Amino acid sequence: RPWNFSAGPSALPLEVLQQAAAEMTDWHGCGMSVMEMSHRGKQFMQIAQEAQADLRELLAVPDDYSVMFMQGGATAENAILPLNLMGRGGALKADYVLSGIWSNKSHKEAQRYGDAAVAASSGAAAVIDGVTQDPWTWFPEPEQWRIRADAAYLHLCGNETIGGVEFATWPDMATLGVPNVPLVVDASSHFLSRPIDFSKAALVYAGAQKNAGPAGVTMVLARRDLIGHALPACPSAFDYANVDGANSMFNTPPTYAMYIAGLVFKWIKRQGGVAALEKANIAKSQALYAYLDGSDFYLARVHPKVRSRMNAPFFLRDESLNGEFLAQAESAGLMQLKGHKSVGGMRASIYNALPMEGVQALISFMQEFERRHG
Numbered sequence: 001r002p003w004n005f006s007a008g009p010s011a012l013p014l015e016v017l018q019q020a021a022a023e024m025t026d027w028h029g030c031g032m033s034v035m036e037m038s039h040r041g042k043q044f045m046q047i048a049q050e051a052q053a054d055l056r057e058l059l060a061v062p063d064d065y066s067v068m069f070m071q072g073g074a075t076a077e078n079a080i081l082p083l084n085l086m087g088r089g090g091a092l093k094a095d096y097v098l099s100g101i102w103s104n105k106s107h108k109e110a111q112r113y114g115d116a117a118v119a120a121s122s123g124a125a126a127v128i129d130g131v132t133q134d135p136w137t138w139f140p141e142p143e144q145w146r147i148r149a150d151a152a153y154l155h156l157c158g159n160e161t162i163g164g165v166e167f168a169t170w171p172d173m174a175t176l177g178v179p180n181v182p183l184v185v186d187a188s189s190h191f192l193s194r195p196i197d198f199s200k201a202a203l204v205y206a207g208a209q210k211n212a213g214p215a216g217v218t219m220v221l222a223r224r225d226l227i228g229h230a231l232p233a234c235p236s237a238f239d240y241a242n243v244d245g246a247n248s249m250f251n252t253p254p255t256y257a258m259y260i261a262g263l264v265f266k267w268i269k270r271q272g273g274v275a276a277l278e279k280a281n282i283a284k285s286q287a288l289y290a291y292l293d294g295s296d297f298y299l300a301r302v303h304p305k306v307r308s309r310m311n312a313p314f315f316l317r318d319e320s321l322n323g324e325f326l327a328q329a330e331s332a333g334l335m336q337l338k339g340h341k342s343v344g345g346m347r348a349s350i351y352n353a354l355p356m357e358g359v360q361a362l363i364s365f366m367q368e369f370e371r372r373h374g
């Protein structure tokens with residue numbers, strides 16, 4: 001199989017695909033595909049319960065957090081979130097940290113429901129350690145964020161998939177002087193790539209299609225005191241109280257996507273859990289960035305302190321070679337390296353399912369391309 005560097009939907013572990021293929025028409029001898037099962041039947045109930053329990057175990061989700069499987073992707077969650085949380089306390093206010101395209105989208109969506117303010121933004125160039133950083137390639141220091149004490153929550157995007165910037169640690173709201181403002185994180189593109197510190201995050205949501213399975217299921221891990229405050233306009237299928245109360249079976253859940261996500265969770269356990277994957281992700285991303293930094297031919301623009309372990313945007317200094325680079329990469333079995341149109345250049349997404357061998361194949365190809373054109 002070629003190495004797939006897609007930002008999402010992205011590569012899944014081959015073992016998972018093979019298992020799903022083997023079970024496609026007959027799941028565990030029951031004579032049905034998982035696709036054909038009632039979500040209330042005992043077979044699917046078992047699949048769903050195991051998926052939920054495995055996810056809890058992998059991320060050490062505390063008991064007072066709900067683990068919900070929803071639909072609509074992170075984009076829908078950008079609306080579902082304010083619809084559920086903004087009314088808490090009655091102020092209809094929420095604060096947003098803008099660090100790239102995805103957090104901007106979240107903020108824009110929230111403005112439909114109340115007073116969504118900007119707590120901080122990296123949307124201007126900044127001089128850091130004497131070097132000028134382009135917009136969206138750095139993070140404002142949390143100590144400088146303007147967080148309102150009566151905000152219903154503070155939202156940030158843990159990993160900006162397009163810009164390739166990632167929060168290495170999440171801020172402690174008590175240290176920032178707002179202990180009663182819950183931190184909410186869109187973790188879509190680094191979910192399950194590293195542990196989650198639930199002492200800092202009150203709600204984490206993630207679409208599955210990067211590290212956790214196919215598109216179609218969104219995971220929402222929410223501290224229970226945040227549940228039960230939905231605005232009257234919130235659709236009943238998106239009210240966390242309904243979803244949590246029915247253990248993600250308020251209406252038909254995305255059964256097949258949940259099943260595959262469950263297989264991915266078991267695969268992660270076999271790899272040694274999230275800590276083992278984090279170690280691998282550190283090694284993979286360090287290898288790639290070390291190569292980029294050591295080269296005069298390629299360029300990584302994101303500030304080293306906030307570079308994403310999952311999505312590495314990079315540029316050829318001679319951009320006229322972009323087309324040739326992509327065509328030759330594809331012939332060499334290195335797929336989907338084109339950068340997002342808003343950033344340009346290239347982007348290598350190196351999620352959990354892409355092993356070090358794939359990163360090394362990319363680096364070898366880049367070295368060879370540089371040797372021929374440099």
Ligand code: PLP
Binds near residue numbers: 074
């Ligand atoms: N947030 C982040 C960080 C993403 O990477 C994406 C999609 O790539 C989204 C939100 C939107 O997800 P979806 O297309 O599933 O709604």
